[in-house]
Amino acid sequence: MSKATLAEQTLLLDHGSGGQASNRLIGSLFFKYFDNPILNAMNDAARLEIVGPLSMSTDSYTVDPIFFPGGDIGTLAVHGTVNDVAMMGARPKYLSCGFILEEGLPMETLERIVASMANAANEAGVTIVTGDTKVVPRGAVDKVFINTTGIGEIFASPAPTGSSAQPGDAVLVSGTMGDHGLTVLSGREGLNFATDIKSDSAPLNHMVEALISQIGDIHVLRDPTRGGLATTLNEIAGQSGVCINLREGDVPVRESVRNGCSFLGLDPLYLANEGKLICILPQEKAQAALELMRSMPYGADAAQVGTVRNGDDGPGKAGQVVLETPLGGHRLLAMLEGEQLPRIC
């Protein structure tokens, strides 16, 4: 878009009008980056080749700042939905993409985001087949909001679900916790930690496919996004009617994230992740699953962090997550109430 006129370098209400300006935007930007036969057919809806059972998920992305170390709102919009679809034991195939854009947004910013989305979709092996663009008056949204819906074919049988954790199962995570949440928070607040903190935003569908096809018998797969590991494990404990024992000392957390959290009075177990999964499966398969994850690009720090047990078999009860500290003490790891806020002292 380097030859664009000054007016064309900024997003105007005209670009969402459905007229010539919209067509130019769609042609020069979305078709250029998302190029594929289904989208290019330009029908009212996408015609898909897909067989059931299906997994479908939708999410809206409103992150601030829109660019951060390790990713941007575009990569999140692809990875987030791809990962949600995959956690059902599915191969994500198609994505829709809806933009709500603020008048005055530099076209260059939008192009960076769209290019990121195209790269992310390419790596995940999904196709963006339909979309929508709205431009709203300045101030009505914060720069750019993106909604993506994903659909995929469930190939695991039975498919993993949050209600399938069983006593005796191992609880694994694919890597370090809290990287994304702290990165975005420090970017938003201008905290500029002089460290290696960056978002873990990544597609996990290839890891999911490998776990299901090579290890099998996966009871639960979840990506611990908002609310972090603690909240997601609480959801699973509640859905499955079990108690989850989490060993604090075994949860991988980068030292820089731990230090940043300590400084701000935050807990990395409650911070969002965008490129990590929780895998719950029989204990006898745990080692093989860990080795497989560690051999893959986004699983180098995979670890077993806990076990599933009956509610009446130790401290805690069904539906709860009990944290075992390195000292051997226990405490409840409750679901987060509200948002984590920095404290006074």
Place this chain on the structure above:
Amino acid sequence: MNVAESFRDPALCKGLLERLHSELDQPLRFMEVCGTHTVAIFQSGLRPLLPEGITHLSGPGCPVCVTHESEVAAFLDLAGRDDVILATFGDLMRVPGPKGRNLKLAKAEGARIEIVYSPIDALQLAIKNPGDTVVFLGVGFETTAPTIAGTVLMAKQQGLNNFKVLSFHKLVPPALKVLLDDPECAIDSFLLPGHVSTILGLEPYQFVAQNYKTPGVITGFDPVDILESLLIMVEQRKKEDYSIVNQYKRAVSDSGNARAREVMFSVFETADALWRGVGCIPESGLVFRDEFSNFDALKALDITVTEAPPTPGCKCGEVLKGKMQPGDCPLFGKGCTPAKPVGPCMVSTEGSCAAYYKYSV
């Protein structure tokens, strides 16, 4: 193992715990004055590992918890003004005021409220918004008051007229005196706050040991710190030889931070203050000196703090004084939960009720 990790070393803690179990020969009721200690004890999982004879009580050292209802009402009044931007640390956002209103709700209704990480951020906000008055909510103890005083000095140097502070600061030692004078409190020993003590040093606590024959240990926030401090308390009670000990020497100098105190008292002076659940404590608050009245939100914005009635049924005052354990309050976990807190001890992340509710297995 790095230095920081060594204060959480499980093997070291195990040894200290064994010593504590063998050396405790009489019941010990200790109060952790500071909310961060309450949370640290829960988070490390120490609580169920301590000997049965040790009872720990949560004290009045959570700044959010002791902010009086009438002070919260003053925040909320300010939040309703069109020309005011409130700047605050995050943990005040959910503190319930009269009729359960809080700053989060006020923000949702349109009040301009900014969560900041330091008072300097609030000063920057004032510079960026010359047409508005930025009011920083000055809540906290000796830990934060010097930084806020320093920010006021900067504002004065820069000739900023639109930066104000609503000073509801509280001082820790006068509150300890109230607890010690109350026979119902029956506290055997104090775990003294690490952060506050970086400013105060040992001297302001000496009356605890000298006048009341009660040990006090300034402590860090890792399990080794806490266990070592408990052993010091046990030893002092055995020998009936009471003193104030600085266990947290890696952060706290025995003489504290004289420069910080000088800055604090150049801007503020002591005055009587209202503590939630406790009432008025003489000389336990900080108000602006006359020469800084231009920065005093109370005077500059003509705010009157009228004493609001205590919240019916809320026993936070009893909990703060160590007279009641959180679980013994009739509202605990029923009418009062972190989702719908009645009292401040349940709303603050460092509040004792919230800690018991969140962490007790």
